[in-house]
Amino acid sequence: xxxPAPALHIAVEKxxxxxxxxxxxxxxxxxxxxxxxxxxxxxTSLVEMIAxxxxxxxxxIAVQGRVLFDSQARIDLPAEAxxxxxxxxxxxxxxxxxxxxxxxxxxxxxxxxxxxxxxTVCRLLDLDPLLERRPGAxxxxxxxxxxxxxxxxxxxxxxxxxxxxxxxxxxxxNEILPFLERLKExxxxxxxxxxxxxxxxxxxxxxxxxxxxxxxxAVGPIEDVTTRLDLRPLTGRYEAGAVVPVRVEGHxxxxxxTTLLITPEAKLQVPRLKLPVGAALxxxxxxxxxxxxxxxxxxxxxxxxxxxxxxxLAPAEGPFVDVLVDAGAPIWSRVTRLSAxxxxxxxxxxxxxxxxAGAIDRASLGRAG
Amino acid sequence: MGxxxxxxxxxxxxxxxxVASWSVAVSLPLAxxxxxxxxxxxxxxxxxxxxxxxxxxxxPPVVTGYxxxxxxxxxxxxxxxxxxxxxxxxxxxxxxxxxxxxVMGFPLMVRAIRLSLDGVDRRMEAAARxxxxxxxxxxATVTLPQLLPGMIAGAILSFAKGVGEFGATxxxxxxxxxxxxxxxxxxxxxxxTPSGDAAAIRLTVIAVxxxxxxxxASELLARRASRRIKGFDA
Numbered sequence: 380x381x382x383p384a385p386a387l388h389i390a391v392e393k394x395x396x397x398x399x400x401x402x403x404x405x406x407x408x409x410x411x412x413x414x415x416x417x418x419x420x421x422x423t424s425l426v427e428m429i430a431x432x433x434x435x436x437x438x439x440i441a442v443q444g445r446v447l448f449d450s451q452a453r454i455d456l457p458a459e460a461x462x463x464x465x466x467x468x469x470x471x472x473x474x475x476x477x478x479x480x481x482x483x484x485x486x487x488x489x490x491x492x493x494x495x496x497x498x499t500v501c502r503l504l505d506l507d508p509l510l511e512r513r514p515g516a517x518x519x520x521x522x523x524x525x526x527x528x529x530x531x532x533x534x535x536x537x538x539x540x541x542x543x544x545x546x547x548x549x550x551x552x553n554e555i556l557p558f559l560e561r562l563k564e565x566x567x568x569x570x571x572x573x574x575x576x577x578x579x580x581x582x583x584x585x586x587x588x589x590x591x592x593x594x595x596x597a598v599g600p601i602e603d604v605t606t607r608l609d610l611r612p613l614t615g616r617y618e619a620g621a622v623v624p625v626r627v628e629g630h631x632x633x634x635x636x637t638t639l640l641i642t643p644e645a646k647l648q649v650p651r652l653k654l655p656v657g658a659a660l661x662x663x664x665x666x667x668x669x670x671x672x673x674x675x676x677x678x679x680x681x682x683x684x685x686x687x688x689x690x691x692l693a694p695a696e697g698p699f700v701d702v703l704v705d706a707g708a709p710i711w712s713r714v715t716r717l718s719a720x721x722x723x724x725x726x727x728x729x730x731x732x733x734x735x736a737g738a739i740d741r742a743s744l745g746r747a748g
Numbered sequence: 749m750g751x752x753x754x755x756x757x758x759x760x761x762x763x764x765x766x767v768a769s770w771s772v773a774v775s776l777p778l779a780x781x782x783x784x785x786x787x788x789x790x791x792x793x794x795x796x797x798x799x800x801x802x803x804x805x806x807x808p809p810v811v812t813g814y815x816x817x818x819x820x821x822x823x824x825x826x827x828x829x830x831x832x833x834x835x836x837x838x839x840x841x842x843x844x845x846x847x848x849x850x851v852m853g854f855p856l857m858v859r860a861i862r863l864s865l866d867g868v869d870r871r872m873e874a875a876a877r878x879x880x881x882x883x884x885x886x887x888a889t890v891t892l893p894q895l896l897p898g899m900i901a902g903a904i905l906s907f908a909k910g911v912g913e914f915g916a917t918x919x920x921x922x923x924x925x926x927x928x929x930x931x932x933x934x935x936x937x938x939x940x941t942p943s944g945d946a947a948a949i950r951l952t953v954i955a956v957x958x959x960x961x962x963x964x965a966s967e968l969l970a971r972r973a974s975r976r977i978k979g980f981d982a
C-alpha cells in the first residue's frame with residue numbers, strides 16, 4: 380500500500396517580474412504549515428498559485444494527492460474546482476450579503492457540501508451573535524472570523540491563510556489567536572499559514588517553510604528551522620530565541636507552578652498553565668532570558684537550571700554574541716562578547732543555562748499537535 | 749380621469765412612456781455586454797467600439813436618425829433582413845421610435861454601467877471563485893449586485909432621454925399620431941398649429957416634471973443601492 384499523499388505537494392516556477400522569480404518545491408504534511416519570509420519573499424504568490432488565482436509558468440501542484448495543476452499533463456483546474464479554502468489578508472467578505480449568507484456562500488453559490496455544519500463552525504468561531512449582521516457593521520476581528528468560517532464551510536481539502544492577522548492591532552490579534560488554535564485542533568483540515576510574524580508561527584505551526592527571494596531556504600519542523608544557525612539572517616528578524624518542544628509533567632498548586640519536561644533530566648518550572656498533565660506544547664525561550672554559568676548556580680532565585688554544552692557561537696548585534704547550548708534541546712542564550720571570552724565559551728564547553736521562570740508567558744506558548 | 753389633458757395629449761404621453769420603457773428594456777442587456785467588453789475586454793478594436801458607442805452623443809440627432817433610416821428602412825440592409833426574416837418592421841412604426849430612443853440613450857447607459865464596472869472589486873470575484881462559484885454564478889451573485897447602482901442610474905438616464913428624444917425619432921420614423929408622435933414631437937406639432945399653445949405648455953410641464961422625477965429617482969435609487977452594497981443597511 381502506498382503511503383498517504385502529503386497534504387500539499389508543490390513544485391512550481393513563476394516569473395513575476397524582471398527581478399523576482401518564484402521557484403519553490405516542497406511538501407507539507409497535515410497540521411499547520413507556516414510559510415514564513417519577509418515581504419516580497421513570494422508567500423502570497425505561492426498561495427495564489429495553490430488556489431488557482433495565479434498561474435505558474437511550469438510545475439505541478441497536488442493537494443491530498445489530487446493534481447490541481449500540472450503543466451506537463453496540461454492540467455489547470457479553475458479556482459472554483461480546486462476545493463482550496465482561502466482566507467485573505469483583507470477578508471473580502473461580500474458586503475451586500477449578511478454574515479449568514481456569506482458563511483453559506485460556498486453552499487448556495489458554490490454547491491459545496493461538506494461534513495461541517497453551520498452550527499459547528501459558529502460554535503468554533505463564536506459567530507452566532509453576528510449571523511444577521513452585515514459585514515459593514517463588524518469589527519476587524521469579527522470580519523476575519525467570518526472569513527475563516529466562510530472558507531471552512533466551503534468544504535476545503537486544504538485551508539490557505541494569508542496573514543489573516545496582519546490587518547489587526549495587537550488586542551484584536553490576541554482575540555483571534557485562540558480561535559485559530561481551536562481551528563487547528565478541531566477542524567482536521569491541513570492549513571498553510573502565511574506570516575511574517577514569528578510569534579504567530581510558533582503558536583500555530585507545526586512545520587515551517589522558510590522563503591527567501593522566491594526560493595525555499597528551508598523546510599522542516601519549526602523547532603529545527605528556528606534553531607538553525609545558517610538561517611538566522613532569515614528567521615532572526617524577530618527577537619532571537621529557540622523553540623523547544625516540552626510536555627507538561629505536573630502542577631504545583633501551592634506555589635502555582637507547572638513543571639515542563641524537555642527531557643527527563645531537563646525540566647523547567649513556569650507559572651501555572653491551564654493545561655492537562657501530559658499535554659505536548661512548544662515554548663519559545665528568548666535568548667535574552669537565558670543566561671549562562673560555568674558552575675551550577677546555588678542560592679540564586681532562579682528555578683530553572685539546565686546542564687548542557689555549547690554547540691555554536693554566533694555574533695549578534697553590538698557587544699553581544701548568541702550561544703547555542705545543547706541542554707536536552709538546543710536553546711539560545713545572548714551574552715556579551717566580554718562574558719563569552721572571560722568564560723572561555725567554545726563549542727563543547729560544559730555550561731549551565733539559567734532560564735527565568737517568568738520568561739515563559741502565554742504568548743510564547745504553542746500547542747503541539 | 750384626465751380632464752386636464754385632451755385624448756391626443758394623453759396619447760402622446762402614453763406613447764412616450766411606452767417607447768422609453770421598451771428602449772430601456774431592449775438596450776440594458778446590450779449596454780451591459782458593451783460595458784463589459786469595454787471595461788474587461790482586451791481585443792483589437794476596443795477603441796473603435798468605444799468611439800462608435802459614443803457617436804450618438806456627438807453626432808447631430810438628425811444625422812443619427814438619417815443613418816437609422818438608411819440602415820433600417822424597409823429597403824435598408826438591416827431593415828430588409830428584419831422584415832424578411834423576422835417580420836419586424838421598424839420604419840414609421842413605434843418600434844422604430846424605440847430603436848431611435850435606444851440608440852440615443854445607449855452611450856449614457858454604457859457610460860454609467862462601465863463606470864461602476866471599473867469600480868467593481870475584483871478581489872471579491874476571486875474570493876467567490878475559491879468558494880466554488882463558477883464565472884456565471886460569480887457574475888450573478890457578486891458582480892451584478894455591485895453594478896446595480898450604475899445600471900439603475902444608466903437606465904433612468906436613458907429612460908429620460910427616450911421620453912424626450914426628438915431629432916433622431918422624427919427623422920427616422922416621422923410624425924405619425926398614435927404611432928410615432930411622442931411627447932417632444934407632440935409639443936413641436938402643437939407649436940405649429942395656431943391654437944396649440946395651451947396644449948404645448950401642458951405637455952412641457954409634464955416633460956419637465958418627468959425629467960425631474962427621473963433625476964431624483966435615479967439619485968435616490970443609486971444611493972440606496974450603494975449603501976446596501978457597502979453593507980451598512982439590512
